[in-house]
Amino acid sequence: MNRFFLPLLLFVFFTVESIFVQLLPSEFFYGKWILVPRFLIVALLLLSIYGSLKHAILYGFAFGLLFDIVYTEIIGIYLFLFPLTIYLVMRAMKVLQANALVVTLAILAGIALLELVIYKMNSFLHITDISLKEFADMRLLPTLCLNLIFIAAAFYPLKRYYEKLVEREILS
Template identity: 25%
Template sequence: MMQKRKYLSYTLPLIFFFMMLIDGHVSSSLLSAFSVPMDFTSNLLLMFLMFATFQMEKTYLVIWSSVIGLLYDSYFYNVIGINLILFPILVILIYSLFEHVYPNTFTIILSFIVFVTAISVGRVFLLVLFKLTSTTILDFFARTLAPTLCLNIILIAVLVVPLKSMFNVKK
């Protein structure tokens, strides 16, 4: 157990970086595959951050979520602050939630859906606040949140069992 945690502490930053890149590719591939005006946002990085909370210390994960949030912002938005703020806040919320909720498959899936919704709402709120986008609530729900939730529900349903095994989630 301790050996796995030590191994993960060295490999997780690379995994987070690759998940960030894969998120971008999955999202853009789906956007180009469907010629509809919708925004599919993959959240594999958030999924790995959530599962990492079961193995890693809070301080370690908050620091790395900040670093990956900074990279995410500079790579996707060219504006620093959106995910730099949201990722550490969500990691802290994930730790808080799973201190009180037993992490079985069902609660992990439901929690992930809540966190995907939170990060999507947080992103659009900050983007509107900084005047980087102008969108209506209806547009956001219909064109961004609904497709994002559909995609991420499929991803978590497929990956929950392998990730539970990888991160040794047996609380």
Template identity: 35%
Template sequence: MKRIILPLFFILAFYGESLFVNFTPHVLFGEERHIIPHFILVLLMMTGIYYFRNQALLYALLFGLLFDVYYTGTIGIYLCLYPIAVYLTTKMIRILHVNILTTTIVITLHLAIVELLVYAFAVLVLRVSMPPAEFASLRLWPTLICNAILCLIIYFPFSRWLQSSQKEKLAE
């Protein structure tokens, strides 16, 4: 039973992203602003920090592929970026003191890198014509703020649950 709790969290976060977009009123942030919730990526990075990195990387591959299939028409961009973001997060956090502030900053930094790489891919390959300043003000900053708030909200319950699950698994 305990083995399905973590994948269940990921599945709920995966579907929670689309529910957030559908049910959040646009007047709250402005009609022209686009908030892209990366709930699953935040959970994956926290799993890499507070649980087993290799397991987080496997889940990142799986949910990166699911994200590509479900949300985008181009398979491969999130399949590559999710594991890279999780890996870089776990490497960076090892040289820092782990607490709520550093975890939120590191996760937000890697979310920004993922968003910038997706934007670069869209501009170069898909020929999307959105100026960088417009991308930053209408998509990047609202996305980073929303996901940083999510990270702050779930930090204590999720990190403590991951740490206790890790201790139980190591004790087995």
């Protein structure tokens, strides 16, 4: 049972992202802000820091492919970006201390990187035509604020869960 709880938990985060978007009415912010929940990548980044980098990258590939199949027209964007973001944040964490504040900032930097690369890709493919400043004001900052709230709520439960998995050698 313990072996299947982690993929199930990550799938729940994947599902909750789309449910969250459906439940939050766009009129709530007068159409000024676009909130993008990145709960799955937060969970994967915490897994890479407090659990297993290998498992985080494997789940990043799997859920990146699933994300591409379900949400995007181009297969490969999230398949490539999820593991890359996990790897880059983990490389940064090898140099930085792993206290809660630094980990939170590193995760927010990873989300910002992910959002910026997706924006640049969409801009390159002419899917979007908004300026970088508009993107930052309308999407990037609200997304970082939303995910900061999620990190504050989920940080310690996920950290404890991942550390217990490492102790029980499920993530070995």
